[in-house]
Amino acid sequence: MALLEVENLQTHFRTPEGVNRAVEGVSFHVEEGETLAIVGESGCGKSVTSMSLMRLIPPSAGRIAGSIRFDGRDLLGLPEREMRSIRGNDISMIFQEPLTSLNPVLTIGYQIGETLRLHQGLSAAEARAKAIEMLTLVGISEPARRIACYPHELSGGMRQRVMIAIALACNPRLLIADEPTTALDVTIQAQILDLMRDLKQRVGAAIVLITHDLGVVAEMAERVMVMYAGRKVEEAPVAQLFKTPRHPYTRGLLGAIPRLGSSLTGRQERLAEIPGQVPSLKNRITGCVFAGRCSQADEICRTIAPGLETKAPGHFAACHQALREEAPS
Amino acid sequence: MLIYLLKRLLTTVPVMLLVGLFVFSLLFVVPGDPAAMIAGDQASIADIARIRASLGLDRPFPVQFWNWLWRLAHGDLGQSIFSDQPVTMLIGQRVGPTLSLMGMTMLVSVGLAVPMGVIAAWKAGSLIDRFLMALAVLGFSLPVFVVGYMLAYVFALNLDWLPVQGYVPMDDGLWPWLSRLILPSASLGCVYVALIARITRATMLEVLTQDYVRTARAKGLGSASILMIHALKNASVPIVTVIGLGIALLIGGTVVTESVFAIPGLGRLTIDAILHRDYPVIQGVVLLCSGTYVLINLLIDLCYNLLDPRIRY
Numbered sequence: 001m002a003l004l005e006v007e008n009l010q011t012h013f014r015t016p017e018g019v020n021r022a023v024e025g026v027s028f029h030v031e032e033g034e035t036l037a038i039v040g041e042s043g044c045g046k047s048v049t050s051m052s053l054m055r056l057i058p059p060s061a062g063r064i065a066g067s068i069r070f071d072g073r074d075l076l077g078l079p080e081r082e083m084r085s086i087r088g089n090d091i092s093m094i095f096q097e098p099l100t101s102l103n104p105v106l107t108i109g110y111q112i113g114e115t116l117r118l119h120q121g122l123s124a125a126e127a128r129a130k131a132i133e134m135l136t137l138v139g140i141s142e143p144a145r146r147i148a149c150y151p152h153e154l155s156g157g158m159r160q161r162v163m164i165a166i167a168l169a170c171n172p173r174l175l176i177a178d179e180p181t182t183a184l185d186v187t188i189q190a191q192i193l194d195l196m197r198d199l200k201q202r203v204g205a206a207i208v209l210i211t212h213d214l215g216v217v218a219e220m221a222e223r224v225m226v227m228y229a230g231r232k233v234e235e236a237p238v239a240q241l242f243k244t245p246r247h248p249y250t251r252g253l254l255g256a257i258p259r260l261g262s263s264l265t266g267r268q269e270r271l272a273e274i275p276g277q278v279p280s281l282k283n284r285i286t287g288c289v290f291a292g293r294c295s296q297a298d299e300i301c302r303t304i305a306p307g308l309e310t311k312a313p314g315h316f317a318a319c320h321q322a323l324r325e326e327a328p329s
Numbered sequence: 330m331l332i333y334l335l336k337r338l339l340t341t342v343p344v345m346l347l348v349g350l351f352v353f354s355l356l357f358v359v360p361g362d363p364a365a366m367i368a369g370d371q372a373s374i375a376d377i378a379r380i381r382a383s384l385g386l387d388r389p390f391p392v393q394f395w396n397w398l399w400r401l402a403h404g405d406l407g408q409s410i411f412s413d414q415p416v417t418m419l420i421g422q423r424v425g426p427t428l429s430l431m432g433m434t435m436l437v438s439v440g441l442a443v444p445m446g447v448i449a450a451w452k453a454g455s456l457i458d459r460f461l462m463a464l465a466v467l468g469f470s471l472p473v474f475v476v477g478y479m480l481a482y483v484f485a486l487n488l489d490w491l492p493v494q495g496y497v498p499m500d501d502g503l504w505p506w507l508s509r510l511i512l513p514s515a516s517l518g519c520v521y522v523a524l525i526a527r528i529t530r531a532t533m534l535e536v537l538t539q540d541y542v543r544t545a546r547a548k549g550l551g552s553a554s555i556l557m558i559h560a561l562k563n564a565s566v567p568i569v570t571v572i573g574l575g576i577a578l579l580i581g582g583t584v585v586t587e588s589v590f591a592i593p594g595l596g597r598l599t600i601d602a603i604l605h606r607d608y609p610v611i612q613g614v615v616l617l618c619s620g621t622y623v624l625i626n627l628l629i630d631l632c633y634n635l636l637d638p639r640i641r642y
Contacts, residue, residue, distance in 0.1 A: 102541055104637075
């Protein structure tokens with residue numbers, strides 16, 4: 001049994017213009033200690049998926065359906081009280097923007113210690129000691145002094161380290177990282193990624209990494225799931241996805257990565273872009289969600305929605321046109 | 330911090346001087362001659378001139394102002410024209426009831442309004458929210474004297490639970506003092522509660538959409554800790570501002586409230602002084618109010634410092 005099993009997840013928001021089907025029937029699983037990357041462009045439902053896993057979508061705003069089994073327990077069926085004892089404890093989260101995600105009027109020591117006091121029943125003094133230990137772990141110098149700092153007194157990279165310290169304080173089994181490096185400078189990004197990889201090995205937590213940066217995916221993930229318009233369109237082990245992407249959308253994403261030095265080699269190619277726009281999620285979509293932007297789309301694509309098919313061992317794609325694994329030639 | 334405090338105290342000096350100038354000019358701007366008032370209807374022109382000279386009213390304005398300031402600096406606000414008693418003494422007698430009334434009103438109002446606003450924001454859009462906000466609108470719309478008479482009618486005259494009016498100092502017992510303050514504070518506090526509750530709700534609503542509130546929820550915190558620790562502290566700066574600014578509202582409100590409930594406070598003193606054109610008393614009261622207000626503003630600024638670590642002087 002996998003650590004996390006998500007089946008047919010649907011997250012719909014009520015809006016004045018109609019129901020927004022932000023996540024529509026997504027299934028995936030995460031093994032103990034594994035890193036799964038969820039990629040896609042903004043608005044594809046990857047962040048909503050992560051918020052749904054933690055049940056952080058207020059019931060007044062949206063409805064989550066399907067099943068989310070964590071360690072065999074169905075999270076969607078749990079009372080709010082039990083869900084709270086899982087949040088920040090068994091499953092924790094790192095957010096994109098560390099400045100706004102940390103409370104500006106509380107010291108970082110308080111913010112790290114808070115989860116420890118809540119979930120592990122530590123006293124204030126014990127929580128402080130553990131908070132200093134966590135700051136050391138995430139590579140912040142002079143932790144005993146920094147513990148009294150407020151978020152605005154730290155740099156962006158340090159703030160994200162603090163976020164990681166908060167998330168890992170209670171030794172979670174699953175860490176959800178929602179664009180953890182997007183808001184940071186490139187040099188800091190590399191440091192944070194190194195830190196996350198290092199800590200993952202030490203702590204042994206599984207990671208769901210949400211990103212639109214395929215470079216980050218290549219660095220961090222073992223498996224990748226590609227989302228488009230609230231649906232999962234492809235899933236494969238990371239090496240396989242980069243080598244033989246099956247879905248035209250994934251191929252488009254890979255083609256849109258700028259290559260370092262391409263202007264020096266003389267072959268000045270334009271970056272491949274994916275024409276068109278993501279369809280509105282407020283209307284029912286017939287056929288393939290990507291058909292409107294796909295160069296290979298034909299009549300079948302526009303009328304029948306493709307299901308996820310096994311195209312190679314461990315490699316699934318939802319595309320009528322994608323070929324199954326050819327015989328090795 | 331200490332240097333900031335000293336600087337701030339220094340900047341209050343020109344403000345207070347300006348207030349002093351304004352208050353003093355009152356004498357010259359309003360119609361009616363204080364010397365003629367003192368002298369009475371029967372006095373001859375010579376009598377009036379003599380009184381004017383004795384009060385120094387015949388000297389040029391800057392000289393008079395300087396003399397007034399000089400006496401002020403020595404704690405002398407002059408004599409009441411009407412009762413011939415020193416103004417400082419008159420004010421001293423009346424400060425107790427007014428301070429009791431304002432203190433009580435603030436304590437109860439803030440204690441009531443902040444939780445109201447927090448609950449309304451937390452349950453935004455629900456029946457509770459609408460009920461609380463309707464209550465706030467009502468508090469805004471009813472004038473102090475209407476609420477005052479209604480409360481006195483129901484709780485004092487009909488139910489006979491509380492005294493109708495009057496004031497007893499705290500030295501005569503806690504309950505007699507408290508019981509006579511409940512109804513006045515309630516009627517004076519209505520507007521204040523409404524104001525603070527609305528601001529609290531609005532600020533909390535904004536704070537609750539912030540990323541750090543989502544982080545707090547992702548940590549597994551319950552609603553109470555999220556609201557009281559993570560949200561309210563962030564919302565506190567605007568709330569404290571309104572609490573402070575609202576004190577001006579209270580100063581005005583006490584005048585009416587003291588009349589309705591026959592409390593011998595500064596408000597009554599002011600009204601009597603205005604009716605008698607008792608300028609020294611008017612000056613004294615206005616000066617006291619302005620001074621209090623300047624001091625409260627200073628306190629608010631110092632509060633910011635405590636509440637938000639990003640504000641440092």
